Amino acid sequence: MSSKTQILIFLLSLFTFSSIIDPSLGSTGGIAIYWGQNNGDGSLTETCDSNKYEIVLLAFLVQFGGGREVKWNFAGHCGDWNPCTQLEPEIKHCQAKGVKVLLSLGGAPSDPPKYGLSSAQDAKNVAKYLNDNFLSGQYGPLGSVTLDGIDFDIEVTDLYWDDLARELDIFRQSRYFYLSAAPQCPTEPYIYYLQKAIQTGLFDYIFIQFYNNGQCEYSTSAGTSLLLQSWDKWASLVKSNNSIFLGLPANVTAAGTGYIAPETVISDVLPHIKQTPNYGGVMLWDRYRDKEADFSGKILPYVSKSNVLLQTVTAVWEGLFEGVSAALHSIKASQ
Template identity: 45%
Template sequence: MARKSQTIALLIFFVAAALSKTSYATVISTYWGQNLYEGTLKEACDTGIYDIINLAFLNVFGGGQTPSLNLAGHCDPPSGTCVIFGEQITYCQGLGIKILLSLGGAAGNYYLSSQDDAQSVADYLWNTFLGGRTSAGPLGDATLDGIDFDIEGISNLYYDDLARFLKEKSESVYLSAAPQCPFPDYYMGAAIATGLFDTVWTQFYNNPPCQYSDGVTDDLINSWNQWTTSINVTNLFMGLPAAENAAPSGGYIPVDNLISDVLPVIESTAKYGGVMLWSRYYDVQTGYGASIKSSTLGDGLVSSS
């Protein structure tokens, strides 16, 4: 009888262990909108790979300019054709996927000239894409989940104010940031220091001092540890290129090396949230995200705030 009880106990243990491993797939975010050949937003959502998708980019704003989207051939914002994505955004949200609008990017004309300017941009974002929207906007009738800050040029001023003004609109506005890995990030250091961001996905690529190189993980892990111990954020993601040619200055990690040498280390940190991939287009070419999703078991959970 004792032996039978021990056998049952072992079976329960192994079943529980198996369930605990498969309960949480690695949380993956990506950027969509910068290559026509990446497919539609709906197609990206239907893969089941992504938990968060950043629409890239709103790359003209601030300084009294008329804000403008650049979705790289998917639609023509001035003519109003981007409204076709409203239905797709709502569809993706129905699958439980967060859809954010990403500000900035590597090219564009964006900056904030003052606190008042930051307030004006926050008002525009709230009334056009978020909970303050009362009519169809550039992306149709969809209400986005939040705003991503991918600030990479011109000025580093007043983005902390923009984050505060957006959170003052509603605590439910999801804020994310995509800083470069040298710490602190020049453009977004002050904004991230506010502690208002739900998620930070640091770009551990195109930055040789803090990225993976030739099978060596030391610089990458050291930088990861600096970020985890230095910022007030619930979810820290490791931002990576989904293909070697997605990062001209390096940082690409072969997916087998990521799974065996990197994820087991970073998943043990309390702030680990998942992996961010640049971008959907490159991921289509390589299947990088699908390999992570199917082959790894993470503990990352995205805050529902």
């Protein structure tokens, strides 16, 4: 076999390996936090400077769609329904630190509902509003910001959210931003409200709420069994490119049911769910409660996946490049 043939084989193996193995694998695992529903959250700057969070979700855009006037509510951080431009430097500070900042749509339902989509055209209109006001860098309700994405925390109706995801996906063809969904944990008889949207496969992150749902959350009687069964079901349902997060209340008062002590999360939950190929980390509700309990600080050292795979991939890559270098040297010497 000639030296030229050998180098071609090596280059082919390099290409094949790179198409199968993603060198970023093994570094997965961060914490996402909802911010904005209590003045006790502290500022966004303080939140991001804690160095605990990979993603901060601004909660919430509470009114939109169906011809409604668009309104947001950040619980007194900057005036509930007034332009909140004072957040612009704080958002940019977080982004400069590598923290992704997303705007969350929806939240807890009201009677009558304040948000919802009436048609596919309505979804298109809302997508354009979100892109123009929060994702494009143009001046909008939060100042001249380019947020890192949009979160669907939808708890009313299942109509047209898939259309909204597709319309937003069109806008991110020119500048990529993230889409996330925060469904509740039951998967049967259907995924509440967001099934059709999640089935599009367009969501980068899925923050599954394992609380306030007795059939799939932790309890003193069932322990972690129902939660882990539900997690495994979710892992089999979603697309492999969707990172799934374990959504938990940050302290015992953050939700009605489903609180798990950090020690139990560390010993009984994380070792199981971190084996899931598309495990993404832990989502917490919310910053105010987390600030009180330091749930994130207690679990943070255990959230990331082991870097053994990353080290293995790096070593193989180095071996391949050394092989290519040796083959090139051999060809040069034979000439």
